[in-house]
Amino acid sequence: MTRFKAAALQMRSGTDPEKNAETLARLVREAAGHGATYIQTPEMTGAVQKNRKGLMAVLKPEADDIIVKTAAELAREHGIHLHIGSTAIAVDDGMIANRALLFGPQGDILARYDKIHMFDVDLDNGESWRESAVYRPGEKAVLARLPFAAIGLGICYDVRFPDLYNAYGLAGAEVLTAPAAFTKQTGLAHWHVLQRARAIENGAYMISAAQAGTHEDGRETFGHSMIVDPWGKIIAEAGNEGEAAIIAEIDTNAVTAARGKVPNLKNIRAFALEEARALTEV
Template sequence: MTASVSDAASRPLHLGAPFKAALVQMRTAKSVAANVEAASGLIRAAAAEGATYVQTPEMTGTMEENRQALFAVLQEEETDPALAAFRALAKELGIHLHIGSLAIKAGSHRAANRSFLIGPAGAILARYDKIHMFDVDLPNGDVYRESEAYRPGEIAVHADLPEIRIGLTICYDLRFPALFRALAEAGAGMLAVPAAFTKTTGEAHWHVLLRARAIETGSFVLAAAQGGTHENGRETFGHSLIIDPWGRILAEAGTEPGFISAVIDPAEVAAVRRRIPSLENGRRFELLPEPGAGRLHLAASGPAPAGDAA
C-alpha cells in the first residue's frame, strides 16, 4: 500500500514483528549494466544473510552528471532496464527491495529522480520523486544544479511493509525536517534517506542530520549511501547508517562498496514516542501581520505542549 501524507495523516502506527534490514553502499559509475550487476551482487549477499528489506543509494542506475550524456541513456519507467532487473531480483529473492533512486525519463527535457519500493512479488509498491533539488554552490568550488535536468516531485509518500510504515525521502530532502515530521505524523516509524551526499557536506553534516531526524520523529532512519571517488570525478561521503528512534547508530559503513544490516524492532518506535511524545506535543506556527506595526509575528496553533518526559 502506498499513499501521500495527506491521505493518511491521522492513521496510527503500523507495527509488526522485528525484521532484518540491510543497506547497500555503492560507488555508482556511468554504465547502467555495470551498476545493476554490482548492486545485484550486494543485494543477493544481504538477502542471503536474512535481510527482508534491502535499500540501495540514490542514483543506483548511473552517476552521470552531463545532461546530454544522461538523456542519451534515459528511459521511461516502463522500459527502464535497471528497474526491470531489480523487479525480477526482488521476486527471485522474495524481499522488499527499495531502490534508492533511478533517473527516469519524465518528458523530452526533464528527468525524475525516482525512488522505487518493490515487493516480494516484483510489483512496484510505491514511487517517490525527490522533492528538494540540490542546487548549491559549495565552499570548495563545486557547483550542483540538479533542477537543470530533474523535475522536482510534489507529493510526500509513505508505504506499508508487513512490519512497519516507511516514509520515502531522497538525499537533499534530509535538510528539510518538516517533510520528516509530516511522514512520522502520518504513521511512518521508519524513514528512508537513500543518498549521494558529497564528501564536503557529508563530513560536516551527514551524521548529525540523520540522527536529528531520528530523534525529532522517534523513528528508525535508514540511509544507504554512495561512497568514494566515482568515474565522473565526483566524491561522495559513504557512511551508510542505520539509526534507531533514540538516535543511536546501530550499523555504519565506511567508504567502500558493501552492505550493512541490523534488526529493526518496530516496538522501539512506540516506546520512544511514549517516552517523549514530541509529535503529539508539537505546535504549528504561521506568520501573521501585526496590525499597525508593519511587521510580522509568529502565531501558534494546536494544543499547548505537555512537557518533556525524558
C-alpha cells in the same frame, strides 16, 4: 510489534547502468543471504554521471529501465521488499525524474517517489550544483504501509527539510529514509547529524544507503551508509569508501517506546510568528 532485518547497500555507481545493475544484483544477493527482507540502495543507483548529455544518452523510460527490470527480478527471486533509493528515469517533458521505487516480493512496484527538493547550491570548494536544471522535482510525499512497517520515502537533499519527515512521523511512519549521493564536503559537515536528528525528532528508524568514493565522472561522495534507531543511536554504518551491505534488526516496538518517552509528535502546537523590532533613537 514487528521485527525484521533491514539492509542498506553502499555502492560506487559508475556511468554504465548495465554494470551498476550487476553490482546491484550481487549486493542484494549478499544482503538477502544474511536474512534481510527489506533492502535499500543509494540515490542514483543506475548511473552517477555529471554530464547531462552523457546521462541522457543512457536513460530509458521506467518500463524499459535496466535497474527497474533487475530490481523486479531480484525482489521476486528472494521474496523481499527492495527499495531502489533512486535512479534517473527519462520523463516525457525532456527532463529527468530522480525516482525512488519500492518493489514487493512478487516483483511489483508498490510505491514511487520523485525527489522533491532540488540540490541547487554553491559550495566553498568550488563545487556548484543545479539539479533543477536537469531534474523535474516531485510534488508528493509518499508513505508506504508495508506488512512490517510504515516507511516514509525521501532522497538525499530532502533530509535537510524536517517538515517532510515530520509529516511522515505524524502519519505514523516507523522507518524514515534518505538514500543519498552526498558530496564529500557536505557529508563531512552534516551527514551524521542530519540522520540522527530526523530519527530523534520523529522517534523513528532512519535508513540511508549511500554512494561512496570517487566515481567515474570525477565526483566524490561521502559514503557512511547508516541505520539509526529511534533514540538516535547508529546501529549500523559503512565506511567512506567502496561497496558494503550493512544489516540491522528493526524492532517497531522501539518506535513505540521512543515516542512514549518523548511524545513530541503529540505535543506539537500551532503558533503565530511575531516580529519584535527594537526602537532606534533619532
